[in-house]
Amino acid sequence: MIDHKTGTRKEWLAARLELLDAEKELTRQSDELARRRQDLPWVRIDKKYSFGTDEGSASLADLFQGRSQLLVYHFMFGPDFTAGCPTCSTIADGFDGFVIHLANHDVALCAVSRAPLAKLQAYKRRMGWSFPWASSFGTDFNYDFQVSFTKQQQESGVVEYNFRAMDTASDLGDEQARLVVGTDAATFTREAPGMSAFVLEDGAVYHTYSAYTRGLDGLWGMYQWLDRAPRGRNEQMFRGLGDLRGSDWYRRHDEYDSK
């Protein structure tokens, strides 16, 4: 006999209907927040950034590739990493498949990382991805959008991330960091995940939105499915930088035993 409560289809349906009302309420609330995101004031970006891309060097406006909207996924891949962050890789496994739909709906989705372009290109080939991926190597871009921190900032014990001061203590050990990205823990945690949105109008680029930590949940397809699985997320978390939590069950998609 199983431990979980069982019931008849009728009992299940009654409980499901009650939950459905709560789910509908959540959807309405989520739609309302999406509307409020669009209401945020736009902040004009006058700073000149230069990115390395497959097509050569590019400005922020160039990353729009003719669209009026740009969504940047701040993919954790520092210059010293030997491979991209495994967590970011599971997010990219999802958007790699649907970036083309956004590109045909006036939205360019581009990953941006601090590693030199050649490293990004090699890892993208290894993973079999096709989304655009730009290198912000040598620019302030990652620092300005608070997804990279300097050694000095990190050693001060506090960095600005997810719109607040966060202490830099982490449970991540050097050994674990070396296993996943080939660096010590301090180097690994000088990069953080996030997304930022931009709009291009009359030749000017405006920043409109950024999100970090659990603000990325909605973009992370596998967790949307797990939130509907009988055992939920079913994981143990370790503490990364500040509010960041890592989980150790997933690997890069080419690192599982095939079965």
Place this chain on the structure above:
Amino acid sequence: MSKHKTGTREEWLAARLELLEAEKELTRRGDELARRRQELPWVRVDKEYRFETDEGGASLADLCRGRSQLLVYHFMLGPDYAAGCPSCSTIADGFNGFQIHLANHDVMLWAVSRAPLSKLQAYKRRLGWTFPWASSFGSDFNSD
């Protein structure tokens, strides 16, 4: 000049922080609903369903492939369709890339459709997908 409201970084940050509180509240409510989903009573399925898969005929239990959890995406591809539903296809474009992570976390994610297997296989090849896709052709699964 843009018709949309523009502002300084400080003005944006003030509005963003207010929105952040609302987003965090939404995340908490979302977590609470995920918890409530897990509390739903389980309903034993005694009916025998037969599916056709790349590996031959399969029962519902076979679709679990050794995992304890099964998530089915009911993909709209009826026996008379010439191609899969475009909306379902955009959803599949997403899970095609991450179903392997679920498969390594005790969760099998399958698409199930009513078209005969050969139609599903041809469409899957055309779209370049690799997720498992079973045909429920001739069974009550979709209607149930």
